[in-house]
Amino acid sequence: MTTLDVQSTLVPRLPPELERIIFEICASSQMKSAVVLVRVAKRVHVWIQPVLYRVVIKAEAKLPPKYHTTSSLSVISYGPFVRHLLLGYSVSNTETIKFLSSCNHLRNLALWTPNIGPHCLDWLDEMPLERLSTNLSRLFTDLTPTTFLRPFFSQITHLEITNTCSGWEKWCGLSILPSLTHLALDFFFDPEVVEGCLIHCQKLKLLVLVYDSDTIMSSNLIGVLSVVRDPRVVPHCMVREELKWEQSAWIWEDGPGRVGKGLDFWSLAEIVANQYTEYQGLEVNPF
Numbered sequence: 001m002t003t004l005d006v007q008s009t010l011v012p013r014l015p016p017e018l019e020r021i022i023f024e025i026c027a028s029s030q031m032k033s034a035v036v037l038v039r040v041a042k043r044v045h046v047w048i049q050p051v052l053y054r055v056v057i058k059a060e061a062k063l064p065p066k067y068h069t070t071s072s073l074s075v076i077s078y079g080p081f082v083r084h085l086l087l088g089y090s091v092s093n094t095e096t097i098k099f100l101s102s103c104n105h106l107r108n109l110a111l112w113t114p115n116i117g118p119h120c121l122d123w124l125d126e127m128p129l130e131r132l133s134t135n136l137s138r139l140f141t142d143l144t145p146t147t148f149l150r151p152f153f154s155q156i157t158h159l160e161i162t163n164t165c166s167g168w169e170k171w172c173g174l175s176i177l178p179s180l181t182h183l184a185l186d187f188f189f190d191p192e193v194v195e196g197c198l199i200h201c202q203k204l205k206l207l208v209l210v211y212d213s214d215t216i217m218s219s220n221l222i223g224v225l226s227v228v229r230d231p232r233v234v235p236h237c238m239v240r241e242e243l244k245w246e247q248s249a250w251i252w253e254d255g256p257g258r259v260g261k262g263l264d265f266w267s268l269a270e271i272v273a274n275q276y277t278e279y280q281g282l283e284v285n286p287f
Contacts, residue, residue, distance in 0.1 A: 016043075020047045024047060024051060049078065050081040052078075052081075053078040053081040053082050054081065054082065054253060055082075055083070055084040055246060055253065056078075056082050056085050056086070057085075057088065057242050057246055058086065058088060058091050058095065058099060059086065059087075059088025059089070059091070059242050075098055075099055076102050079099070079102030079103040080103075080105060082103040082106060083106060083107050083108065084108040084109075084252075085099060085109050085110070086109075086110040086112065086242060086245050086249075087110070087111055087112060087113045088112055089114070090113070092113075092115055093115035096111075096113055096115050096116060096120065097119070097120075100120055100123040100124070104123070104127060105128065106127045106128070107129065107130045107131065108129075108131040108132075108249055108252065109124075109132050109133070109134070110245055111132075111133070111135070112133070112134070112162070114135070116134065116138050116139050117138065117139065118139070118140065118141055120139065121139070121140075121152075124152040125150060125152045126152075127152055128155060129152050129155060130155055130157050131157065131158040131159075132159055133159075133160035133162060134160075134161075134162060135161075135162045135163040137163045143170055143171075144170075144173070145176070146173065148173035148174060148176055148177055154177075154178060154179065155179050157179050157181045157182060158183075158266060159174075159177070159183050159184070160184040160186065160210075161183075161184070161185055162186045164188040165185050165188070165190055165193045166188070166190040166192075167190065167192065167193070168190075168193050168195075168196035171193050171196065172196060174196075174197055174201055175196070175197075175200035175201050178203075179203070180201055180203060180204060181203050181204060181205045182205060182266055182269075183197060183201070183204060183206070183207050183208070184209075184210055184236075185207070185210065189209050189221055189224045191224050191227050191228060194224055194228050195228055198230050198232065204232065205270075205273075206232055206234065206269055206270060206273055207232050207233050207234070208235075208236050208266075208269045209225075209233065209235045209236065210237075210238050211236070211237055212237070212238070231273060232273060233273075234269045234272045234273045236268075236269055238265065244265070248266075251263070251264040251267075252264060
């Protein structure tokens with residue numbers, strides 16, 4: 001076989017546009033395939049890279065290789081492709097800054113690292129965030145109603161507050177979030193805050209009260225449920241884990257039917273809330 005014959009066999013037989021679509025579909029449907037496909041050719045690497053880094057977890061936990069959460073590449077090189085980012089508990093301040101400054105197209109962000117503060121806010125303001133999970137008391141040194149006027153809050157529909165929320169006067173700024181439909185409060189629940197959110201957050205469809213025991217609800221939670229009677233309030237047992245968050249991110253990105261892994265945290269809570277409406281008018285709270 002001549003050199004010319006060899007070269008002719010290397011030329012793609014499909015139109016590049018169609019070839020790209022095929023590779024993108026294969027990569028999106030199975031992340032294990034994506035890791036392999038990027039090695040096929042340089043052009044394929046360019047096509048698949050946005051899929052490969054769509055969901056990124058930065059954590060110390062040893063995660064299965066299919067999640068591709070670590071890379072020899074610098075985040076600066078793949079940051080623009082990231083749409084869902086989790087920064088785990090052990091992520092340093094330096095790493096936090098590097099990721100937030102590089103991933104400026106995030107739609108979904110979980111800031112579980114304690115190394116956050118006001119120095120992160122300007123980067124958040126540049127992001128088209130729709131979902132956020134974080135400790136707002138750490139993110140803001142002084143939490144006031146005007147805190148929620150920050151630009152990054154304007155498009156957030158799903159907000160999980162991972163710190164103690166007490167006193168509606170401090171948290172009343174939640175009522176000015178224009179897009180907020182889903183809110184989760186973790187582990188300590190002030191009836192005043194819960195009722196304030198239900199009354200004043202005009203678009204709120206779901207308020208999840210997250211607790212971390214699968215057998216016993218805290219007396220605090222039971223007390224809130226005995227006072228607040230609203231079908232939008234759902235108690236939910238959840239252990240915050242990186243892999244569960246990753247699964248939820250892919251389900252939101254591609255849809256439950258495509259991922260084949262069931263419902264994410266918010267969708268499951270919605271189902272419970274819908275079932276709860278059947279108990280309206282009863283004297284006993286079913287939860």
